[in-house]
Amino acid sequence: MNNDQNLPSGNLSAKLQAIAAAVQDAAQSCQGDVTALLALLRQLEKLHKEIRDGIFQDSLPDNRQRLYALLKDIESEGGWPYIERMRLQAFLVNLPVEIAQENPVIKNTNDSLDTETGAEW
Template structure:
């Protein structure tokens, strides 16, 4: 699953997301819906909760920045480049359309 998670609540959420993703293996529409949900959650937490919780003094801000730096950087949801997404089409035999789900 990647990075070690110290908070039990977050570990449970990560396990549920991972299990759900595994159950959607081979189902691109369902996986895309899961990715969209995760992106929306990320944006909502960042915009509605995280920004409001930012420190209002220099020392606390410095401590937060040090934590971000030492614990893995800023959270970011990477989007596939269109070229990578379309590379699957290049492997299809000419004249055939991929199965739609």
């Protein structure tokens, strides 16, 4: 972990606020366009993965004291960052009733195996 290259917290905070504002603006400009909003969510997920698997992993602590400090920060600041995906059942709630009746909803969306065909989702 290389703390010497960290941005001053005020500068980082300003950059994070600017990023959040840009994402909010992008989301607002896509309002009503589900395809564009999905593309935005995919881009955010991709950025999260790139940062986590690249720069973040390269910056992980190299001794116990720094590891302890990182774990303490994770605990005190709200845990590990996670991008949650919408559950299929929550997604299907928005379907019109006629379509939902034509295509029955899968009862157990927690299973990763289709019980009728044996195929994985």
